[in-house]
Amino acid sequence: MNYIDKKVSVKRAISILSKNGIQVDDKEALTIIDFLYLMAKNYRIFKEGQISKSKGEIEP
Template structure:
């Protein structure tokens, strides 16, 4: 898979994993990073959460100081 707008490099992902006690090489780091990007791309927020945001926005926008 090729994601155009990757913001985390493979080296950075390896460093973050190593900091948490997970030792991987560059190939494994690439696979892990591609998997995480795929998961993020396919993530859908629940409809309920969207409604909460609109309710919160409407409730706080009407307040006057």
């Protein structure tokens, strides 16, 4: 997956993980970043759906 507006670089992800005792290479860090962006995207969509339901929208 390619996200245009990535705010976290691979080097930064490696650095953060390393501080927590997790050693990864560039490919693994990119996979982790992609996964976290996907989770954030799905959470945002879920949250928007919850807001719509609370306003009384009818589900299809």
